[in-house]
Amino acid sequence: MVTEAVVIGVGNRWRRDDAAGLEVVDALRGRVDDSVVLVESDGEPTRLLDAFELAPRVIMIDAVVTGGEPGTVHRFTDEQLPDGMGIGQSSHLVQLYETIALGKLLDRLPNGLVLIGIEAIDFDNGEGMTDAVATGVADAVEDVLAELAP
Amino acid sequence: MTDVRKIDVDYIARVEGEGEMHVKVVDGVIEDVWFGIFEPPRFYEAFMVGRPYAEAPDITARICGICPVAYQMSSVHAMEYAFGASVTGQLRALRRLLYCGEWIESHILHMFLLHAPDFLGYESAVHMAADHKDIVELGLRMKKAGNAIVTVVGGREIHPINVKVGGFYRAPTKKELEALVPELEWSRDACIETIKLVSGFTFPNVEQDFEFVSMSHPLEYPFNEGRIVSNKGLDIAVSEWNDYFIEDHVERSNALHSTIRERGAYHVGPLARYALNYEKLTPACRDIASEVGLGPIELNPFKSIIVRGVETLYAIEEALRLIDQYEEPAKPSVELNVHAGVGHGASEAPRGLLYHRYELDSNGRILKAQIVPPTAQNQLTIEDDLRVVLERSLDMPDDELTWLLEQSIRNYDPCISCATHFLKLKIERISTK
Numbered sequence: 001m002v003t004e005a006v007v008i009g010v011g012n013r014w015r016r017d018d019a020a021g022l023e024v025v026d027a028l029r030g031r032v033d034d035s036v037v038l039v040e041s042d043g044e045p046t047r048l049l050d051a052f053e054l055a056p057r058v059i060m061i062d063a064v065v066t067g068g069e070p071g072t073v074h075r076f077t078d079e080q081l082p083d084g085m086g087i088g089q090s091s092h093l094v095q096l097y098e099t100i101a102l103g104k105l106l107d108r109l110p111n112g113l114v115l116i117g118i119e120a121i122d123f124d125n126g127e128g129m130t131d132a133v134a135t136g137v138a139d140a141v142e143d144v145l146a147e148l149a150p
Numbered sequence: 151m152t153d154v155r156k157i158d159v160d161y162i163a164r165v166e167g168e169g170e171m172h173v174k175v176v177d178g179v180i181e182d183v184w185f186g187i188f189e190p191p192r193f194y195e196a197f198m199v200g201r202p203y204a205e206a207p208d209i210t211a212r213i214c215g216i217c218p219v220a221y222q223m224s225s226v227h228a229m230e231y232a233f234g235a236s237v238t239g240q241l242r243a244l245r246r247l248l249y250c251g252e253w254i255e256s257h258i259l260h261m262f263l264l265h266a267p268d269f270l271g272y273e274s275a276v277h278m279a280a281d282h283k284d285i286v287e288l289g290l291r292m293k294k295a296g297n298a299i300v301t302v303v304g305g306r307e308i309h310p311i312n313v314k315v316g317g318f319y320r321a322p323t324k325k326e327l328e329a330l331v332p333e334l335e336w337s338r339d340a341c342i343e344t345i346k347l348v349s350g351f352t353f354p355n356v357e358q359d360f361e362f363v364s365m366s367h368p369l370e371y372p373f374n375e376g377r378i379v380s381n382k383g384l385d386i387a388v389s390e391w392n393d394y395f396i397e398d399h400v401e402r403s404n405a406l407h408s409t410i411r412e413r414g415a416y417h418v419g420p421l422a423r424y425a426l427n428y429e430k431l432t433p434a435c436r437d438i439a440s441e442v443g444l445g446p447i448e449l450n451p452f453k454s455i456i457v458r459g460v461e462t463l464y465a466i467e468e469a470l471r472l473i474d475q476y477e478e479p480a481k482p483s484v485e486l487n488v489h490a491g492v493g494h495g496a497s498e499a500p501r502g503l504l505y506h507r508y509e510l511d512s513n514g515r516i517l518k519a520q521i522v523p524p525t526a527q528n529q530l531t532i533e534d535d536l537r538v539v540l541e542r543s544l545d546m547p548d549d550e551l552t553w554l555l556e557q558s559i560r561n562y563d564p565c566i567s568c569a570t571h572f573l574k575l576k577i578e579r580i581s582t583k
Contacts, residue, residue, distance in 0.1 A: 014212055044216065045275075046259060046293050101276040106283065106290075125193040 001034040005057035005148055008039045008048065010096065017070075017120035017133040020140070021061040024116070027141045036148060045099040052108040059147055061140060062096060063133070064117030071136035073143055074117040078104065081115065114147060116140050153177050171555060173536070178544060183536045185529060185559060191521040192406075203229050203488070203514040207313050210506070210521065216259065219252040219304065220499030222313040223374045224506040224521075229315040231389070232493030232510050233486050240479040241317045242375075243472050244303055247327075248313070249373040249497070250469040251299025254337070256500035257420075257458040257465075258296060260563045261348065262289030265455050268557040269351035285347070292340050292462075295333040299469060302326050317483030327473045334473075338466045342438055345459035349442035354554070356538055357449040360531065361413065362422035365498055371430040371464055372423060374497040379426055380416065381447075389494040391505050397522065408527040415530035418502030419562060420457040421448055432467045435460050451535055451561040458563075488514040499524050501563045525564040532562055 009025030012018045025038050032038070039051045043062075052058055064074060078100055096115075103109040118136040122129075129137070153176070174182040194213055198206060206225040211218035223245060230237060237245070262285070263275040272278040279286040302322050305312025312319050363384065367376035378394075379385045386394055397406040410416050428436070428446040439460050448457055490512040496505045502524030509518040539558050543551055 044259075045263060046255075046290055047297065049290060050294065050297070098274055098276050102279055102286070105276065105279045106286065 003037055003055045004035040005059060006037045006039060006051055006055040007032070007144060007148075008041050008051050008058065008060045010041045010043050010048075010060060010062040012042060014125065014127060016122040016124050016126055017118075017129045018063050018123050019127075019129055020063040020118040020120055020133055020137050023129065023134075023137045024061045024118075024140045024144060027137065028144060031141075031145065032148060043096060043099075045102065048096075048099045049103055049106065049108050052103045052113070056111055058109060058111070058113035059116065059144060060096070060113055061116045061118070061144065063120035063123075065120060066117075068119045069132070070119050070121040070130060071132035071134075071139075072119040073136055073140045074119065075143065076115045076117065078109065078112040078115070116143055116147075171536070171559065173540065173555065175540070175544065180537060180540055183533050183540065185532050185536060187525055187529065187564065191523050191526075195519045195521055198508075198516045198519040201516050203232075203508070203510055203516060204315055206506075206508065206516065206519070207315065208311065211313075213521075213523075216256050217252060217499045217501070217504075219248050219300065219313075220497055220504050221506075221521075223249065223497040224495040224499075224504045225508075226313060226315045226495070227374060227388075227497065228493035228495030228506040228508050229510075230486075230493070231495060232491040232508065233315075233488060233514075235316055235484055235486050237317055237484055240477055241321070241483070243476065244318060244321065244479075245313075246370075246373050247299060247469055247472045247476075248303040250465040250472070251296045251303065253465040253500050254296025254462055254469075255293055255300065256296075256563075257462045258289050258293040260500075260560075261344070261455055261458050261462075262286060262293075264563070265557075265560050266348065266351075268553070268560060269348070269455070288340055288344065291333075292337045292344070295330070295337045295466070298330050298333065302330060314483060316486050317479075317481075319482060321479050321482040324476055324478055327476055331470065331473060334466055334470050338463065338470070341459065341463045341466055342434075345438050345442055345456060345463065348459055349444075349456045351455070353450060353452040354539065354542075355450070356452060356535070356542070358417075358451065358531075358535065358538065360417040360421070360449060361410065361415070362425045363410075363416045363418050363527075364423040364426045364503060365496060366426055367430070369430070371427050371468070372498050378496060378503070380410075381425060382413070384410065388496040388505070391494060391496070391507065391522075392520075395505075395522070397526070406522075406526055407529050408522060409530065415534055416527065417531045418524050418527045419454070420461050420500075420502075421451065421454050422502065423498060424448060424457045424460065431460070431464055434467060435464050438463065451558070454561050454563075488512075501525065502527060525562070528562045528564065532559055532564070535561070 009021035011021040013022055022040050025040055037054050041048055118140050120133050170186040172184045191213055198209055207222040210221035210225045213221050267275055267278045270278055361380050361382045363380045365372035365376040366379040394411055395408055396411055397408050425447040491510055493508045504524055505522040507520040508516055511517055535558050536555055
């Protein structure tokens with residue numbers, strides 16, 4: 001089967017809500033077919049650049065902090081992402097934003113990408129997300145599936 | 151009239167994780183220099199208590215996404231020390247190979263995406279890439295060669311899962327390793343070009359009388375075995391760590407500073423390893439070092455970028471040698487005789503010496519864990535460097551000075567944490583005039 005999309009969850013499972021992106025990818029296992037590649041990332045830029053090349057469509061999921069209600073799911077295209085800090089910060093936004101910018105400069109993202117952001121609040125050391133963010137993860141899974149639907 | 155100048159950088163860009171820097175200058179005199187780090191190892195030390203010994207490599211590997219292999223290696227060596235196990239032959243060689251992969255990945259990432267923009271005058275790797283696409287692509291391809299080693303030997307790129315106390319869960323086939331050779335050979339040439347390139351940068355003329363500390367092995371450039379030595383007479387077994395080094399709590403931070411008893415600050419990382427193990431480098435490494443003007447000891451911390459290049463070349467050549475001599479081992483790990491004891495392990499993470507110590511009960515459960523990461527060891531030395539750089543550069547405007555101070559911190563490639571990555575930069579200038 002031709003690989004059509006790569007879905008990249010970004011996060012750190014040992015920093016509470018920062019696990020959100022990885023949890024979405026976990027929940028997608030078994031719910032997508034072979035045309036979709038699932039990737040886990042800790043935000044390291046060069047591996048993300050490699051992941052961008054895996055498929056023509058790129059969907060990325062990460063915890064974000066915009067000051068909104070925890071668990072809220074946001075959707076951004078690469079063109080809507082700020083060139084500063086205008087709409088708030090992903091827990092990996094500087095790296096992510098820079099990596100996305102690098103991806104575009106280096107022709108790794110010819111079709112751009114979609115970033116699904118889950119509003120998060122607790123980045124303490126330790127495992128386990130807050131309830132609101134866990135609910136957000138469940139919503140984000142459905143949103144990603146809708147993105148992938150033909 | 152008092153003139154108070156304060157530079158506060160709460161989060162330092164292009165440092166792996168988060169750090170803070172505070173500088174206070176009163177009437178042209180430096181009153182306070184502080185470089186702070188948030189240390190996740192403290193959390194992991196507590197988290198491991200009560201867990202089985204076998205979990206230590208996987209748990210500690212999560213401390214840093216850039217150097218998981220280092221954490222795995224120091225922990226498996228500590229456990230093997232406690233159980234009296236010895237990992238030799240091709241299993242030992244595979245561990246060296248895995249470490250080569252991590253050095254390539256980590257050094258290249260730092261040189262190309264984090265440190266080079268400082269020297270070339272760009273705010274970030276993105277700004278640099280816009281003008282120097284070819285340079286960034288060169289770095290990315292070399293880094294991929296390192297990633298490939300970690301994937302094949304370590305089992306997975308991020309937080310490799312194939313390493314275990316006693317060896318590996320599965321040893322790679324000769325064929326799997328041979329597939330890595332063409333890109334490594336390409337990388338060897340690319341690395342020589344890289345060393346020439348970075349040695350052409352302009353370096354602030356700063357030299358410090360460092361006490362360099364690194365591992366030392368009689369036959370090889372150190373990764374995961376040897377004694378701990380310094381250029382000022384230290385020469386101890388890894389198990390003697392706590393007799394010679396102290397970790398002190400520092401005011402204003404929950405971080406611990408490391409010092410050598412009765413001597414103070416010391417320096418770990420590429421400059422230290424290079425100075426203490428120069429003769430163990432390959433001839434090609436020594437040749438290119440000499441061609442670009444490095445002596446056997448380099449005391450300018452800004453030139454660490456060149457030394458990282460030389461160490462990357464070493465890692466590439468060593469990887470090629472290990473692959474060439476590889477024979478698949480009969481078993482992927484050795485038997486362990488689990489019993490109560492104390493284990494010590496040290497290895498050379500890309501950014502410097504990493505020491506682990508564990509106390510274990512008779513079932514191999516962890517009673518106590520101690521992790522001394524390289525950045526905590528370099529913290530005082532980084533502050534010393536900041537002071538020296540400040541003294542020479544007080545007439546600079548705040549923005550240029552901040553840039554230079556941040557660059558000084560990045561000389562150490564500080565792995566402050568593999569944490570979340572907020573970035574807020576605040577410069578506060580207070581003047582009573």
